[in-house]
Amino acid sequence: xxxxxxIIIAAVSLIVLAIIGGxxxxxxxxxxxxxxxxxGEESAKTxxxxxxxxxxxxxxxxxxIVNLSDQGGKRYLRITMxxxxxxxxxxEEMTKRLPQIRDSILMILPSRKVEELQTTEGKHSLxxxxxxxxxxxxxxxxxxxxxxTEFVIQ
Numbered sequence: 001x002x003x004x005x006x007i008i009i010a011a012v013s014l015i016v017l018a019i020i021g022g023x024x025x026x027x028x029x030x031x032x033x034x035x036x037x038x039x040g041e042e043s044a045k046t047x048x049x050x051x052x053x054x055x056x057x058x059x060x061x062x063x064x065i066v067n068l069s070d071q072g073g074k075r076y077l078r079i080t081m082x083x084x085x086x087x088x089x090x091x092e093e094m095t096k097r098l099p100q101i102r103d104s105i106l107m108i109l110p111s112r113k114v115e116e117l118q119t120t121e122g123k124h125s126l127x128x129x130x131x132x133x134x135x136x137x138x139x140x141x142x143x144x145x146x147x148x149t150e151f152v153i154q
Contacts, residue, residue: 058082080150
């Protein structure tokens, strides 16, 4: 093979690689702009949903383990929950008053019996009682709803 043929093959290979690289670059730009557009739409929907009464910020609590109010006291409840707050600015006050919040919940949980907590109505009743107790303790409607993320009776 002559030097002229090698130079021509190298030049053609370089041009083909440049075209392929340019194509990948253009595809990457299109995909990232679509991704940015989607994430912008999702954040706008989330903000709109929160303004219209959607889900607010969630304040997660450490798990609670308590004995239940059954005869013999051999049954216990392990429960983890997240508190939905009315506004994100409430999270700082919740952190400051965390011992009071945990104490309030720890006064409610052991008063329940296994039979109550095994029904859906009993869980809803527990939710309602905790929300009203916490809002009474905090002096304003900070907690909108409670989400149980773990609920184990043993």
